Amino acid sequence: xxxxxxxxSREEAVRKLxxxxxxYGYEGATLTRISEATGLGRASLYHHFPKGKExxxxxxxxxxxxxxxxxxxxxxxxxxxxxxxxxxxxxxxNALYESGGRPCILAALSMxxxxxxxxxxxxxxxxxxxxxxxxxxxxxxxDAANARLRAENAILQIxxxxxxxxxxxxxxxxxxxxxxxxxxxxxxxxxx
Amino acid sequence: xxxxxxxxSREEAVRKLxxxxxxYGYEGATLTRISEATGLGRASLYHHFPKGKExxxxxxxxxxxxxxxxxxxxxxxxxxxxxxxxxxxxxxxNALYESGGRPCILAALSMxxxxxxxxxxxxxxxxxxxxxxxxxxxxxxxDAANARLRAENAILQIxxxxxxxxxxxxxxxxxxxxxxxxxxxxxxxxxx
DNA sequence: GTCTATACACCGATAGAC
DNA sequence: GTCTATCGGTGTATAGAC
Numbered sequence: 001x002x003x004x005x006x007x008x009s010r011e012e013a014v015r016k017l018x019x020x021x022x023x024y025g026y027e028g029a030t031l032t033r034i035s036e037a038t039g040l041g042r043a044s045l046y047h048h049f050p051k052g053k054e055x056x057x058x059x060x061x062x063x064x065x066x067x068x069x070x071x072x073x074x075x076x077x078x079x080x081x082x083x084x085x086x087x088x089x090x091x092x093x094n095a096l097y098e099s100g101g102r103p104c105i106l107a108a109l110s111m112x113x114x115x116x117x118x119x120x121x122x123x124x125x126x127x128x129x130x131x132x133x134x135x136x137x138x139x140x141x142x143d144a145a146n147a148r149l150r151a152e153n154a155i156l157q158i159x160x161x162x163x164x165x166x167x168x169x170x171x172x173x174x175x176x177x178x179x180x181x182x183x184x185x186x187x188x189x190x191x192x
Numbered sequence: 193x194x195x196x197x198x199x200x201s202r203e204e205a206v207r208k209l210x211x212x213x214x215x216y217g218y219e220g221a222t223l224t225r226i227s228e229a230t231g232l233g234r235a236s237l238y239h240h241f242p243k244g245k246e247x248x249x250x251x252x253x254x255x256x257x258x259x260x261x262x263x264x265x266x267x268x269x270x271x272x273x274x275x276x277x278x279x280x281x282x283x284x285x286n287a288l289y290e291s292g293g294r295p296c297i298l299a300a301l302s303m304x305x306x307x308x309x310x311x312x313x314x315x316x317x318x319x320x321x322x323x324x325x326x327x328x329x330x331x332x333x334x335d336a337a338n339a340r341l342r343a344e345n346a347i348l349q350i351x352x353x354x355x356x357x358x359x360x361x362x363x364x365x366x367x368x369x370x371x372x373x374x375x376x377x378x379x380x381x382x383x384x
Numbered sequence: 385g386t387c388t389a390t391a392c393a394c395c396g397a398t399a400g401a402c
Numbered sequence: 403g404t405c406t407a408t409c410g411g412t413g414t415a416t417a418g419a420c
Contacts, residue, residue: 009385027220028304031414042415044386052415103303107355111295111303112220119361126359152356152365153349160352163299164344167318169311173344201403223396234397236404244397 010048013038014063017056022105026057026114054117057109061121064105067096068125076132082140086182089133093158093178100165100174107159130155133185140186150185157181202240205230206255209248214297218249218306246309249301253313256297260317263288268324274332278374281325285350285370292357292366299351322347325377332378342377349373 016037020029031053035042049055071092076085097104106125109118130151137147161177208229212221223245227234241247263284268277289296298317301310325343330336353369 024304025217025219027217027413030412032412041386041388043388043417046415047385104355106359108303110355110358111300112216115358122359123361126356149368153369156352156356156365156369157345157348158352159355160348160350163296163302163351163355164318164348166302166307167298167314169315173348176341177348219395222394224394233404233406235399235406238397239403 009040010059011063013040013045013048014056014059018060018063018105019102021057021060022103022108025108025111026053026117027112029053057114057118058121060105061109061118061125065121065125068129071096073128073132076136082136082186083182085136086133086185090178090181097158097162097174100162100171103166104159104162107162126155137185142186142189146189154181154185201232202251203255205232205237205240206248206251210252210255210297211294213249213252214295214300217300217303218245218309219304221245249306249310250313252297253301253310253317257313257317259288260321265320265324268328274328274378275374277328278325278377282370282373289350289354289366292354292363295358296351296354299354318347329377334378334381338381346373346377 017029017034020034020037023029024033031042031045034040034045034053034056038045040048045056046052049059072089075088075092078085094100106122109115110122130148133151133154134144134147137150138144142150157177158174158181161174165171165174209221209226212226212229215221216225223234223237226232226237226245226248230237232240237248238244241251264281267280267284270277286292298314301307302314322340322343325346326336326339329339329342334342349369350366350373353366357363357366
């Protein structure tokens, strides 16, 4: 094989880095916290991520990208009726955000200075997600323009529900949004 | 009068602090940046805000609280038909977030360690806003339970639209959400 | 691959002159 | 009320032994 198996401690570290970055943001996830959370000393961290914190965050975004593709985007593109595909997405989204109790990494890294560093990856991830949902709606017979608007609404409601649930210290809004999402996305286009 | 007129430089500083905190978050708004943005030296900042950064952020939240009450909450509670009142809110919200180009201070301070510091004020502000919208809908004949759910949806869509617009680097989603908001809030309750 | 030690910049905050 | 100077602490990152 061209690439040998990566040491598992890096994958493991990336998963813990994801938790830190989305909870504390880029600047708030200090090396001290990272070291404590991963159990790796500073030297070990720089061994796995020679370019330092920026490389850690990049690795997290790549990991999330793979996770999203495997668990959300590909299932969304798979066969099956649109309702089931959307319901599957809802289940995965619920797991990703731990029922509304954890922030979104994309939103977290959109803040402050990290916005400039990761803005491209964030934009691409959001766009891919919108496109995937949009295609499901098109498959259900909704015209492309409306499909895209509804897909944007879905992402936007998920993100907003995370903010509101965090602000109110109550995950009910997030749960409710997820529960309503499939029906709302697939409801007949009303005449204007 | 019991209280003399506050020096205007503090008010002025608070307005600039609002911009900094919502752009960079609490930890990202460093004293160096604050000093540059306000034109005040460190000593002057600590003269106006003896308890330092935390007091600066508290002052910002109090300022936002007053601004919200005057520009959004009170008009929402005023006389007039519900549609007009909501339309007025939309206009003010559009100004507050500069057409979708600026983050929400409540969302910004909900991240990282500042969440613990300001969580109460954030929760109260969100709750007041939800209650005010909810009351407008009740005045329009919508039952209390549905009114509250719709009010939460409104806030959540605004917050999510800000996130999405920032992530996509395109304020169209925010504009669209605001434009649709009054009609969506006031539409007849559909039979289940 | 992990350790200890450390370099250097910046953080929030304070002291004292004016 | 603003200035300069500085404190102790912590930030990211690196060097070199093992």
